[in-house]
Amino acid sequence: MANRLHLKIVTPSRTAYDDKVEMVILRGEEGDMGILAGHENRVAILSVGPLRIKNGEEESELAVLGGFVEILNDRVTVLAEMAEWPDEIDKVRAEEARVRAEQRLLQKASDVDTQRAEAALRRALVRIEVSAYPLIRGRVDGG
DSSP: OOOOEEEEEEOOOOOEEEEEEEEEEEEETEEEEEEETTTOEEEEEEEEEEEEETTTTEEEEEEEEEEEEEEEEEEEEEEEEEEEEEGSSSHHHHHHHHHHHHHHHOOOOTTTTTHHHHHHHHHHHHHHHHTOOOOOOOOOOOO
């Protein structure tokens, strides 16, 4: 079996994942980052994006909506504002949010907050992408 690292994903309301993995792929402010055992120690800001977990042939994905990642001695700790598994995402609501955000961006009115509308669109698109992903959920018992 390949070298493994310990991944813990925590939000303000819960621990979304806590187990050993072979690889983590996440979206930082500087781009996508693949993390394997032996990765250099680092702290980075997370962007809105999918977080993929690889274990052999199995792969799972969560929608992560901002936060931080700390990589320290083969331990990866993600402190996310929000992390959602595919089965936790309301696809209809995500699609409605996408449509609303796109409509706001098309408006030329001065009262449209473009940054907020773009952020809402990014969140909706990530939720839609992740909601289509097959669910293979890992352990959250710290084992």
